Amino acid sequence: MGPLQGVRVIEIASLAPAPFGCMILSDLGADVLRVDRAELCGPAAGASTDPLSRGRRSIGLNLKDPEGVQLLLRLTEDADVLVEGFRPGVAERLGFGPDVCKQHNPRLIFARMTGWGQDGPLAQTAGHDIDYIAVSGVLHGIGRAGQRPVPPLNLLGDFGGGGMLLVIGVLAALVERERSGLGQVIDAAMVDGSALLNTFLYGLISGGAWREERGTNLLDGGAPFYDTYETSDAQHVAVGAIEPKFYAELLAGLGLGDADLPDQYDRAGWPVLRNRLTEAFLQRTRDEWAEAFSGSDACVAPVLAPGEAPHHPHCAARGTFLNGDNGDGVVQPAPAPRFGRTGCDTPRAPGRPGADTGAVLGDLGLSGEQIAGLRGAGTVG
Numbered sequence: 001m002g003p004l005q006g007v008r009v010i011e012i013a014s015l016a017p018a019p020f021g022c023m024i025l026s027d028l029g030a031d032v033l034r035v036d037r038a039e040l041c042g043p044a045a046g047a048s049t050d051p052l053s054r055g056r057r058s059i060g061l062n063l064k065d066p067e068g069v070q071l072l073l074r075l076t077e078d079a080d081v082l083v084e085g086f087r088p089g090v091a092e093r094l095g096f097g098p099d100v101c102k103q104h105n106p107r108l109i110f111a112r113m114t115g116w117g118q119d120g121p122l123a124q125t126a127g128h129d130i131d132y133i134a135v136s137g138v139l140h141g142i143g144r145a146g147q148r149p150v151p152p153l154n155l156l157g158d159f160g161g162g163g164m165l166l167v168i169g170v171l172a173a174l175v176e177r178e179r180s181g182l183g184q185v186i187d188a189a190m191v192d193g194s195a196l197l198n199t200f201l202y203g204l205i206s207g208g209a210w211r212e213e214r215g216t217n218l219l220d221g222g223a224p225f226y227d228t229y230e231t232s233d234a235q236h237v238a239v240g241a242i243e244p245k246f247y248a249e250l251l252a253g254l255g256l257g258d259a260d261l262p263d264q265y266d267r268a269g270w271p272v273l274r275n276r277l278t279e280a281f282l283q284r285t286r287d288e289w290a291e292a293f294s295g296s297d298a299c300v301a302p303v304l305a306p307g308e309a310p311h312h313p314h315c316a317a318r319g320t321f322l323n324g325d326n327g328d329g330v331v332q333p334a335p336a337p338r339f340g341r342t343g344c345d346t347p348r349a350p351g352r353p354g355a356d357t358g359a360v361l362g363d364l365g366l367s368g369e370q371i372a373g374l375r376g377a378g379t380v381g
Helices: 017-027 066-076 090-094 098-104 129-135 155-180 190-197 199-206 244-253 267-281 286-292 313-318 357-363 368-376
Strands: 008-012 031-037 057-061 081-084 109-114 185-189 226-230 236-240 300-302 321-323 331-333
Touching: 008 017, 008 066, 017 031, 017 081, 017 109, 017 155, 057 066, 057 357, 066 098, 081 155, 090 098, 098 109, 109 155, 129 155, 129 190, 155 185, 155 190, 185 190, 226 267, 236 286, 286 300, 357 368
Parallel strands: 008 031, 008 081, 031 057, 081 109, 109 185
Antiparallel strands: 226 236, 236 300, 321 331
């Protein structure tokens, strides 16, 4: 099931962005084999509860052992994609860089996930999501006017500009391989991907429709009709009534349709308008406002906590979340997008690291005695 059924992916275990990308590939039907560190595998290793690890088989390999690297290279011979998230040059030093893998499988797509990319002055330095989006210009615009920038969790670097970009690269390379018959190297960098997510903003800047002072613009909380408001129960609602007809519905729903208010796009009147909206939303609870605006085009929505979101009627009706349906008991987002003909299965729960080592090595033709010897030597987990 899933449109990527038959695609074989080898994932070198890492953190956050690459596992997210490989989770998506697995959700869409690819057979993803995760290569975990041999020393982290064994009877004492429990199954993961991290949804980013769902849907994969796992083999434990010691990639600092040349024999472990040779086993990895044998696995690449029948694979379509290899994903790694080391700093530039580490895979080469370990002995399975793109040139070596190409000798074993010229059709292999070698996908590299890093923060700074494979080259450039910062390529060899450490960093995290917040650093990548700072340098790409994204973080600057997130926050209230006159206040410091606020990190948007690690969504824009690790996941949107990282793992999601990785998936796009892999899918594009798979399509191109149908023409050329050859694999290629993908350099997916979070600094590049987060900059790409900011493309729309550069269009607004070039048209004079965006100020670099954060919190003063249409979509950054500067406009009172595109912001969040506190309700009487100390919860919040989100308002996105940009278009005049939607804004009119907002005012009507708040009982302000006939009020003497500044024009919607009169920036000088925005403080007055914000005060009136603030006062109005404080008159009811969050859920009362959600009910009042239900079915309208006022673009008002309750701000839900992660634990509440799966129970929202719309999310529940669509099955946007898995409520422990895959057996691991963890509430988590369901695979997306949806496909009309090649629908995706419910992803398997994460397994124990290295749980499939014996089966995978057996498929390579190794005997039980050989596998036991490799385990004893610490080459496999």
